[in-house]
Amino acid sequence: LTVSINDALLSDKMTGVLVPWDDEYKNRLSLQFVNLAAESCNIFLAYVKTHIAPGSNEGLCTNPIFQQRGSGERGVNLSLSLSFIYLNARQPSTVVLLTKLQNSFENFQSTYSHKITTANFLLYETDVQIPRGDKDAIDGSKWKLIAIIALVALIIVLIVGVVAKFGNCC
Numbered sequence: 001l002t003v004s005i006n007d008a009l010l011s012d013k014m015t016g017v018l019v020p021w022d023d024e025y026k027n028r029l030s031l032q033f034v035n036l037a038a039e040s041c042n043i044f045l046a047y048v049k050t051h052i053a054p055g056s057n058e059g060l061c062t063n064p065i066f067q068q069r070g071s072g073e074r075g076v077n078l079s080l081s082l083s084f085i086y087l088n089a090r091q092p093s094t095v096v097l098l099t100k101l102q103n104s105f106e107n108f109q110s111t112y113s114h115k116i117t118t119a120n121f122l123l124y125e126t127d128v129q130i131p132r133g134d135k136d137a138i139d140g141s142k143w144k145l146i147a148i149i150a151l152v153a154l155i156i157v158l159i160v161g162v163v164a165k166f167g168n169c170c
Helices: 031-049 094-107 135-166
Strands: 002-012 060-068 076-083 114-124
Touching (some): 002 031, 031 060, 031 076, 031 114, 094 114
Antiparallel strands (some): 002 076, 060 076
16 A cells, blocks of 8 residues: 655644745755654654554655745645555555545644644555565575585595595505
8 A cells, every 4th residue: 555645734733833944855865854754754654554454564654755835835845655565464445545544634643743734645556466486496496405415415425435545545
């Protein structure tokens, strides 16, 4: 399950003031970018986890992007993606989940210093095939290992035989 968040705004939880734009958000290596990316990812991961069905991994936040809003508008537009993997578990209904995500973020309480003010959510389901390995290749590898062990044993027997035959000659 991939949750794409677009055109999100975060505001200070106590004052309600939108996170102001900083040119340092253009630089992915800047401390300001890293801090806002970490908090944004943590907030959205925590929020989405309150609505998704159990059975997924902890989730992965990728590609946070910050953009300056249009002229005269305050705040930072935020986009990011969250990925959740379900192994041997039923994924949630995307229609129901999308409705929940769109309608309840304003009431979400977290321990972070910012809160979600606005956000647009898109959901994608993708089946991921986990390679289990080629059985013939695995069996072939076992035979190679057995052949190597047999060869090493044969070499040891030959060395012991040579030493036994010629070792006491001098």
